[in-house]
Amino acid sequence: MxxxxxxxxxRGIEVLGGPAGWAKAFDCSLDLECDCDVVVAESDIWKVPSSRCIWTIDEVGFSHRRVWIGGIPHISLDNLPKxxxxxxxxxxxxxxxxLRRRADGGRPRQVV
Incomplete structure (x- = not known):
């Protein structure tokens, strides 16, 4: 958790789970510095006690679009690039x- x-x-801060939750959901083999990370609005970063594993996004209201992963609401796939x-x-x-592998029935896809 x-x-x-x-x-x-x-603390009343607008927050969602971050990219690490997406990485876990898709079994990504990445060297992530945090098992649990979160996203807050850049304008709210001053309210956060520390900045370790806390990433920012320029949008306020980003939490209205969310995806549930592992019982925690996470940043939407649309907002993830931001x-x-x-x-x-x-x-x-x-x-x-x-997603490409799944679309190809699990076969590795050769990228040209």
Whole structure:
């Protein structure tokens, strides 16, 4: 469970689970610095006690579009590219590759 998420919810900060949850959901083999990360609005970062495993997004109201992963609401796939995290692009690449494999019936797809 992501205690960081619940701590920020209790503080009244708009928050959602971050890219690490997506990476887990798609079994991405990535070296992530956090098992549990969260996304907050850039304008709210000053309310956060520490910045470890907390990424920002430029939009306020981003939490209205969310996806539930592992019992925690996470950033939507549409908003995921906007998250300022060092591994957002790697997670997006992993999700894209996993979806391509699933569409091909699990066969590896050769990229030309």
């Amino acid at each position: 992501c205690e960081l998420y619940w701590e920020l919810v209790e 998250v300022k995290s060092p591994y957002t692009q790697a997670v997006l690449n992993c999700i894209r590759d996993a």
